[in-house]
Amino acid sequence: MTAEAAPEPGQIHAGTGEPLVVLDGVNKWFGSLHVLNDIDLSIARGEVVVVIGPSGSGKSTLCRTINRLETIQQGSITLDGQPLPAEGKQLANLRAEVGMVFQSFNLWAHKTILENLTLGPIKVRKTSKADAEKRGMELLERVGIAHQAQKYPAQLSGGQQQRVAIARALAMDPKVMLFDEPTSALDPEMIKEVLDVMVDLAQRGMTMVVVTHEMGFARTAADRVVFMADGAIAEENTPEEFFTNPRSERAQDFLGKILKH
């Protein structure tokens, strides 16, 4: 779970090459604000894509369009070859295939840790309670929270809650995992425990889209860095290339600001 064990950098597609998530000419406006400007992005199966950029650049919005928590006005998004359905049951089915981890964890406050992991499988996948609990405990074991299974979210630290949130998403056996600034609400000493879980996940071959400010994670685990500015993709490259030799002026400016400290 350390930098040494990371997959070898230098290749853009570490996945099997076949595209799993494809965004084609995606545009979105909030009123007159053009938050997503002609986004074309193809994410291969097994690939880990890190999206970085200044705040307000549209990176969170981009992440949220992939399971349609944000709607788009132009363009198309497909998951595993299927276009995203509009509303209703089909959309719910699609979302079950896409795991999402939020900045503010969003664990269900009235459910225990284990119930947080089993509710989705039981209600959405119609898994039996016993099977869901067995799988839930396995996942809690994996993220190191098994001994807290009967507690409520508010009794856990932020880092623990976020690890549970990752396990909750994994309990649905998603095809792809979306991370919307998963460490931004955490105290510094808790960031590592969450990143360790994410690096482990990346090494197990999970397809991941990660919006983050953690440059260390991008270097360690990403196959590709997508740099966004003003709602558009300004640059994309391997982490190695991007951090040592950014081509666009916006990226140079951004990296200059954040890496100086």
Next chain:
Amino acid sequence: MEDIVSNFDLVLSGFWITLQLAFWSALGSLVIGALLVAMRVGPVRVLALFATSYVNIVRNTPLLVIFILVFAGFPALDLLVGTPFLVKGIVTMTIYTSPFVCEALRAGVNSVQLGQAEAARAIGMTFGQTMTQVVLPQAVRASVPPLTSVIIAMTKNTSIAAVFGLAEATARMRGFTNNNADDRILIFLVFALGYIVIVEAISGASWLLERRWRTVR
């Protein structure tokens, strides 16, 4: 004094009807109120409009008018013909109280962080599942104090049913005071005590619920 002591079974039977009226009306109001709030916050515009109109119209109508509507108006439309008075009373109280329940619950729904519902949707729950599994259970917890007030007000409102031939507590009290004008104050105190016991029981239940759910957070 003698009258109310020797006929104490009438006092008890009056409060028994009050209790039945209050219990079933509370249950009906909570269910209909929850449906109304789901419509109000839901994505279907027609349903949201219906629920909002229902809340505004019924909330602005005096309870007495709704009693007249159900007891005199409905039979004229061939509705609830031959239904027992107790059931008619429950229907009336439910119609009147459900908008207040809806609004108390809506305050609770607004207090549930948006992220809770978003996480439910993101995991693949339908709108109905998101409401019943995640939003409403938390909204109810936050709504216990205002809901308690609504249910207490409703319990006291059941006394209006006395006018419509239901032999509940207030109707019995009127019977006693008519026959024993000298003991009015005593009779009044006896019945007031009965209402106080019921209301305190509701408050106590509410306190227990709050205490139990507080440790959960």
